[in-house]
Amino acid sequence: MSAIIEDGAAPGASRDVARAGAPPVRRRMGWRVRIRRDRSLLIMTAPAVLLLAVFTYIPMAGAITAFQSYDIYQGFRHSAWVGLTNFTNLFSDRIFWHAFENTLVISAVQLILYFPIPIALALLLNSVMNSRIRSFVQSVVYLPHFFSWVLVVTIFQEMLGGAGVVNQVLRRHGIGIWNVMTDPGTFRYLVTAQAIWKEAGWGIIVFLAALAAVDQSLYEAAAADGANRWRRLWHITLPGMRGVIVLMLVLRLGNALTVGFEQMLIQRQAVGRDASEVLDTFTYYYGVVNNNFSYGAAAGLFKGVLSLILVLAANRLAHAFGEDGLYRK
Amino acid sequence: MTTLSFRPRQAATRRGPAGQRPIWDEKPTAGGQVGKGVIMFVVLAVVLVPLYAIVLTSFSTQASINVANGLVLVPHGLTLAAYQQIFTNQLIVHSLLVSTGVTVVGTVVSMVVTVTCAYGLSRAGSFGHRTILMTLVVTMFFSGGIVPSFLLVSTLGGYGRYWSLILPSAVSVFNILVMRAFFAGTAPELIDAARMDGAGEWLILWKVVLPTSRAVTAVIALFYAVGYWNSFFNALLYLPDNGKWPMQLVIYTYTLLGDSMPGTGVTNTGQYAGHQQIAPLSLQMAVVSLTLLPIVVIYPFVQRHFSKGMLLGAIKG
Numbered sequence: 001m002s003a004i005i006e007d008g009a010a011p012g013a014s015r016d017v018a019r020a021g022a023p024p025v026r027r028r029m030g031w032r033v034r035i036r037r038d039r040s041l042l043i044m045t046a047p048a049v050l051l052l053a054v055f056t057y058i059p060m061a062g063a064i065t066a067f068q069s070y071d072i073y074q075g076f077r078h079s080a081w082v083g084l085t086n087f088t089n090l091f092s093d094r095i096f097w098h099a100f101e102n103t104l105v106i107s108a109v110q111l112i113l114y115f116p117i118p119i120a121l122a123l124l125l126n127s128v129m130n131s132r133i134r135s136f137v138q139s140v141v142y143l144p145h146f147f148s149w150v151l152v153v154t155i156f157q158e159m160l161g162g163a164g165v166v167n168q169v170l171r172r173h174g175i176g177i178w179n180v181m182t183d184p185g186t187f188r189y190l191v192t193a194q195a196i197w198k199e200a201g202w203g204i205i206v207f208l209a210a211l212a213a214v215d216q217s218l219y220e221a222a223a224a225d226g227a228n229r230w231r232r233l234w235h236i237t238l239p240g241m242r243g244v245i246v247l248m249l250v251l252r253l254g255n256a257l258t259v260g261f262e263q264m265l266i267q268r269q270a271v272g273r274d275a276s277e278v279l280d281t282f283t284y285y286y287g288v289v290n291n292n293f294s295y296g297a298a299a300g301l302f303k304g305v306l307s308l309i310l311v312l313a314a315n316r317l318a319h320a321f322g323e324d325g326l327y328r329k
Numbered sequence: 330m331t332t333l334s335f336r337p338r339q340a341a342t343r344r345g346p347a348g349q350r351p352i353w354d355e356k357p358t359a360g361g362q363v364g365k366g367v368i369m370f371v372v373l374a375v376v377l378v379p380l381y382a383i384v385l386t387s388f389s390t391q392a393s394i395n396v397a398n399g400l401v402l403v404p405h406g407l408t409l410a411a412y413q414q415i416f417t418n419q420l421i422v423h424s425l426l427v428s429t430g431v432t433v434v435g436t437v438v439s440m441v442v443t444v445t446c447a448y449g450l451s452r453a454g455s456f457g458h459r460t461i462l463m464t465l466v467v468t469m470f471f472s473g474g475i476v477p478s479f480l481l482v483s484t485l486g487g488y489g490r491y492w493s494l495i496l497p498s499a500v501s502v503f504n505i506l507v508m509r510a511f512f513a514g515t516a517p518e519l520i521d522a523a524r525m526d527g528a529g530e531w532l533i534l535w536k537v538v539l540p541t542s543r544a545v546t547a548v549i550a551l552f553y554a555v556g557y558w559n560s561f562f563n564a565l566l567y568l569p570d571n572g573k574w575p576m577q578l579v580i581y582t583y584t585l586l587g588d589s590m591p592g593t594g595v596t597n598t599g600q601y602a603g604h605q606q607i608a609p610l611s612l613q614m615a616v617v618s619l620t621l622l623p624i625v626v627i628y629p630f631v632q633r634h635f636s637k638g639m640l641l642g643a644i645k646g
Contacts, residue, residue, distance in 0.1 A: 034456040040530035044449030045461050047442045048500050055478070055497040056468045062477030075484070121372070124365060129350055137369055139632055140376050146624045148559030150577045154584055154617055155379045163399050165382060197375065205635065216351075223353035262562055269586060280475070287476035288566065300474020308471050 066298035072291075079294075086298035096299060098274070099282040106278065107256045109188045114196050115252065118203030119245065123237070125204065126211045138208075141201025149262040152198050156190075157181050157270075181267070184275035191263055206244050214240035246323040254311035257303055279303045380621065387411050387615035394610050411615035420571065420590065421579060421616060427491070428558060428575040428620075435495040435557035440550055442500055447508035448534045451515075465502045479566060493567035494560055494575070501556075504549050511545040512538050544634040551631040555624065576620045584613045 035042065066086055068079040090096050121141070128134045144152065159165050162179040170177055180190055218236050227235065261280040268276045277285075279299065287296015318324065350356075382400040389397075393405035415421050446465075450458050472478075478497060487493035515538050523533045539546065561577040568574060571582070583590040590612075 031456070038452075038456040041449040041452060041455045042457065044445040044530070044534075045458075048446035048505065049461060049464065051442060051496065051500045052465065052468055052502075055481070055499075056472065059473035059477035059481050060471065061473070062481060063473040065477060065480070070480070076480075124368060128365065128369075133369075137373065139629070140373055142632065142635065143625070143628065144376060146555045146559075146628065147621070148561055148577050150559075150561050150581045150585070151617065151620060154580060155383065157585065158383065158400050158614075159379050165400050165402065168397070168399050201376070220351065220353050223355075229355065265562070265565075266581060266585060283475050288479050293476050293480060297474060297476040300476050304471055304474055311470055 063297055063301045063304070065294050066301045068294050070293040070297070072293075082294070086294050087302070089295065090298050090302065095277070096282060099277040099279055102275070103257055103259055103278040106188050106191060106259045110192050110195055110259065111252060111256075113189075113192050114200065115249070117196055117200045119207055119241070121200065122204040122207035122211060123233070126208060138201075138204075141204070143201070144198045145202035147198065149198075149260065149266055152194055153263065153266050156194055156197075182270050184271050187267075187271050187275040190271075191260060191267075194263060195260060203248075206248065207241060210241045210244040211237065243323050246318050246321055250314040250318045253314040253317070254307070256310055257307050383614050383621070384618050387611055387618045389611055391609060391611065399610070400614070408611075411609070411611040414612050415615055415619070418590075420574075423572065424574050424576050424579045425619065427573060428577070431491060431494050431560070431575060432554050432557040435499065436550060436554045438495060439499045439501070439504075439553040439557075440546075443504050443508060443549065443553075444534070444539070444546070446500075447505050448512050448530075448538060450505070451509050451512035451538075453513070465505060469502050482567060488567055489570065489573070490567070491573070494563045495557070498556065498560070498563065501553070504552060508542070508545060508549055511542050515541055547631050548634050551627065554627070558620075558623065576616065580613075580616055580620065584617065 029037075062076060065076055065079065067081060067083060068076075069082045069085075070076075070079045074080075125134055125137060128137070147155075157164060160179075161167070161181040162177065164181075167177040167179065180186060183190075214237060218240075219232055222232050222236055257279055259278050259280075261278070261284075264276045264278050264281050265284070268281065280303070283296045283300045283303065286292050286299065290296075382402055385404055386394065386397075386401045388407045388409070388411070389401045389404065390406040390408045390410070393401055396405060397403075449455075450462055452458065482488070482493050482497055487497075519537050519541070520533055523537050528536065559577060560575065561581065564575050564578045565581075568578070571578075574582075582588050
């Protein structure tokens, strides 16, 4: 039945293309004619293309300053070329490797502690029958996604900081205080907790969508075969979410080198450089704040290239699992 | 039977009438129900209690803040003093104006650019749309990094100017892709009918496509607006003068770093002569509350579109 319905929609669409200028006809059209026909559409894309060209593509080209010794007064065109010097200096810089290590460790902690939470929350919400309660909880847990990192860190500081609510209660009961906001040793768990508070609720959207797309008749059939709710969860729900879980994992792995830049920057003073330095903050402090532009650009380029490789590798991995990943094979 | 198992997806996702439990499902256990309730209560509390405490503190008297020795959880005396103080403080008033201005102007610019580009790319078979799409998508996977962007914006004269908070981040390729997917799904009959009536592409976009895509337009506009309202790093990077700061930078400097805020501190005498006190907690929390306010006010109106508007974009990326 549904095959017919779905197919019913497709011919309508193709008929439209046929009317607007069918593919076989279009092939014979010269490019001048096509530009003329589509000029309004092309003009519409122009502002976005222009903005991206200026503010994204030019900086991409500007990354070549990593091979220069950039001088503000000379600009990109006249600064001296120094070959790989910036990179050799970078790779023998202990602080850089420390930032790299921090990035990977924080990323790994977030992957392990953060990743399962939206899935669990989505399963929980999906099992709530009362739709009013469900949508209320959803609205509340989505909300922190829209707060800035400045606000989130402020909220954490007022709750968990040395003068925060939790420590006030501890102090009143004669228990020693613990200022988690300035403790470098637990910083990686603190930033993970902040990420969970801010984003875990929002993260459930995609999993709820995947849950809604699972064919309900499968549950009915399984129940008829005597599968209890846990067996149905294991044999129907989780396999039904597999595609989305793999996709989210791919996205997470591809972004492994990006760990809340603003979040780290904001807390740097409280917790110290050692614990909070990640690749992005390294680039910012050494490149922009210390005016060592080419050195920072080298660190930025290193991260950019490595991230690209990670995205491609993560997609390969998804394909190996038989899933689509970000793009199809 | 065939009809049942091959129901269209939409129907399959619907629960029974009014969310009733299907007959084949076993009754929930009492323990399970209680467990679920407790977890959801904790989750709600973790999100809502801090917000409650912050807003309450902003309305509290200094005496009740002293009693609580921090954020106030139980009200003892309320006052509007902190808000009155805000509106006599040049720095805060100005930062409110800057944040509002950047958000309004930025959202308009971003929406115009995004809507037109998304529509321009939504027509299968139009000239060059694949090439343009690829040029856009590449930017999602690779960027030149912070330093070249900073050097570029500085070279163009953006240092110390408000446009540096808007133009470099005006286009989100992700948002364009989401909108494009929706525009491409507009009923072809409508577009055809409009074209028969002699409407050009601009008119079709304005009269046909946009009115049928209200949900996604609202969601994307909210995303852009929130992005501008929350913008912190660009301001830190390009606006060195605190007279030009937006709210986020004010909160960062005077609440998180604990610097003394001009115009709020009581100048001490004696040992600490010349030092200013940091702004009182109620004032800090009032600024935080004002920053939360627009998000909490606008959110409910757009929130109902999230599942509808975002699913496609969130999944297809």
